[in-house]
Amino acid sequence: MIGNFPFVAVALLIALGFYTLLFKRNLIKIVIGIELIECGVNLFLITLGYVKGAVAPIYTHTLAPAERMVLPTPQALTLTSIVIGLATTALMLSFAMLIYRRYNTADVSKMRLRG
């Protein structure tokens, strides 16, 4: 019996991400924090739709018509979220690369506007 442990894991993941955002000043670490929050949200959606003892919602793989399936809508939303996350991460990392090249540091607190 694992109880609500998956939800607790989600909460810890998101909290870790927020901790990184609040206390770290390295740009790469900030991106990692955003990624952690995103992973937490994805895990949350998946765990929300889980049904005990159910199979994946794919008829090609089921054996009996009456088998219970997990909810498909959260899985579809997670799919959406993963691809958007990948694209936005690439964008964020590109920004981080360019900022590092301009200021020669990845530390947010050391950056000053330089025209």
Add this chain to the structure above:
Amino acid sequence: MRKIVASISFLILLAFLLFIAVKLHPFGEPEEREMDDYFIKGYYNETQNKVIGGAQNESGANNVVTAVVFDYRGFDTLGEATVLFSAVTGVAALFRRLRRGMMEEKRSEAERKEEGLSKIVKTITNIFYPLILIFGLYVILHGHLTPGGGFQGGAVVASAFALVAIAYGKLIVPKFLNKEKMSVVETSGLVGFIGLAFLGLTTTFFFNFLAVGRTPPLSWLSGTVPLWGPNPGALNTGGVLPFMNLAVGAEVLAGLGIIVLFMLVGLLPEEYEEQKEEEKK
């Protein structure tokens, strides 16, 4: 001071998250909500959730997740494809200064051969590259039958591009991953996806007009009745879903390929900028 405020707000947030995690419905027993409440009367199997029961008869796809992504919740996917497109555009715009440098071929052939990782890695890459491509295309084509679809298959194909990029280094890859062709594939994928959605306008936007028995003369195309249980795969089911999978797959593989290309060339641009400055002098 800043740290104290941050710590207090972090603790409050953590407390909220843990409270929600404990107070949520028991794990594995979700409630039936209206979120999953679309169906055509009389179609769905009463013992199941409404989307699951209706997916096979309404959209004719064996993979219910794909049915939700491209049929029931097509608008979400439209937004997602647009976000992906604009993110790719953003990456390309950020590295626009490197565009001129990366297409120039100033290096000698010997220098090109030296570039990248060792010969072992290059040989293994040569062997695995077509296999990864085939697997990715399989995942795209069978999106309505097995786990997968356009997004996942496109990502698999783009991972093959990333493998080549790492193994061969930045001197060869710009020649191999042609940016112009990639952007044409990406744009046509997005336009094809939106066009397929518009074709359903006889009823609604994103209407699955090719599904089981909806356009009888075209039923052979993809409107046959899906088979139940383990089967060798009836590819011509699912209505417009296979075509949408193809379009989205093209968009994702080309978009992620462009991201891989631009980020790789953007890694070490200093020498190009130095070259440009030398040319000015």
